[in-house]
Amino acid sequence: MRVVIAEDAVLIRAGVERLLADDGIETVAAVGDGDALVDAVVAHRPDLAVVDVRMAPTFTDEGLRAALRARTEVPGLPVLVLSQYVEESYALDLLSSGSGGVGYLLKERVADVADFLDAVRRVARGGTAIDPEVIAQLMARGRRSPVGDLTPRETEVLALMAEGLSNLAIGTRLVVSPGAVEKHIGNIFGKLALEPSADEHRRVRAVLTYLRR
Template structure:
């Protein structure tokens, strides 16, 4: 696997590069700003992009905008975004066109090596990795009637779905049967007016698209 890293902090950039190298993942380029990120992506066509949201010169959303632009140029390009803070609007922008090959993690999650590497592999493989705190904030921002119709357990299952967990993983975490999880998911899609699918990425996309539309109107 070859990655391009975009992070303005020299120490963090070097740390991530070293961490990936230890498990056999090659860093094709490591840059410090959005413009250089786009150049590196076009040159190296990596298997994954790891980008900070806030980078020079304004330290607002340069990394995210570069990642979005890259995905438009290279449809399906896996992108794992990291941020110091929970910035729900940025997460919505990133996943608005689908969660296949998309991740959004808080930087504190990078400190957990096992979790970070799992997210890297999952996103590079076309899956998704959305930080639980980001999902929780997006759920909290959504206050329209469809979500209010969900039970507490259905809301919990919805949050785990949005993190990219499979039915089996949700069942294990909640200590319930997989059949119970499938029933909850069926009820969720029914109450939200969304068509159920066995494709977990499509389920996540439907959930987050809904959260996007409600957040915009709220």
């Protein structure tokens, strides 16, 4: 796997690069600003971009805006965003930015190396990895959506899908069989009116619907 890292803090950037290298993941570029991120993505066409939301010069949303620009230049680019805080609008902007894997993790999650590396590989494969704290805050907004038609168990399954868990992992967490998980997911797709499509990932679309509720 080939990765581009965009992080203005040198020590954090080097630390993430080391974690990836120890797991056999190559960093083809490590940059400190948004313009350099876009240039690196266009030049290297990586399997994943790991991006800090806030970078110089204003330390607001430069990283996120650069990631969205990069996805325009390289459609389907998987992006894993790291943020110091839960910033709901940023998370939704990223998740709504098109096809391809997406992830939004709080930086403190990087300390759990195994989970972080799992998120890296999951997003690079086109999946999702959303921090549970982000999910909790987005849910708290409580807007009406088709998600309200799900049963409590189906909502639990969809929440774990949003975290990026596989069917097997969901079954283990909820102590139910893989067949039961597949049935719940089928019901979720039906209630959210997500028909099979060759161009879109129903699992990601379900997660987006869930986070926008």
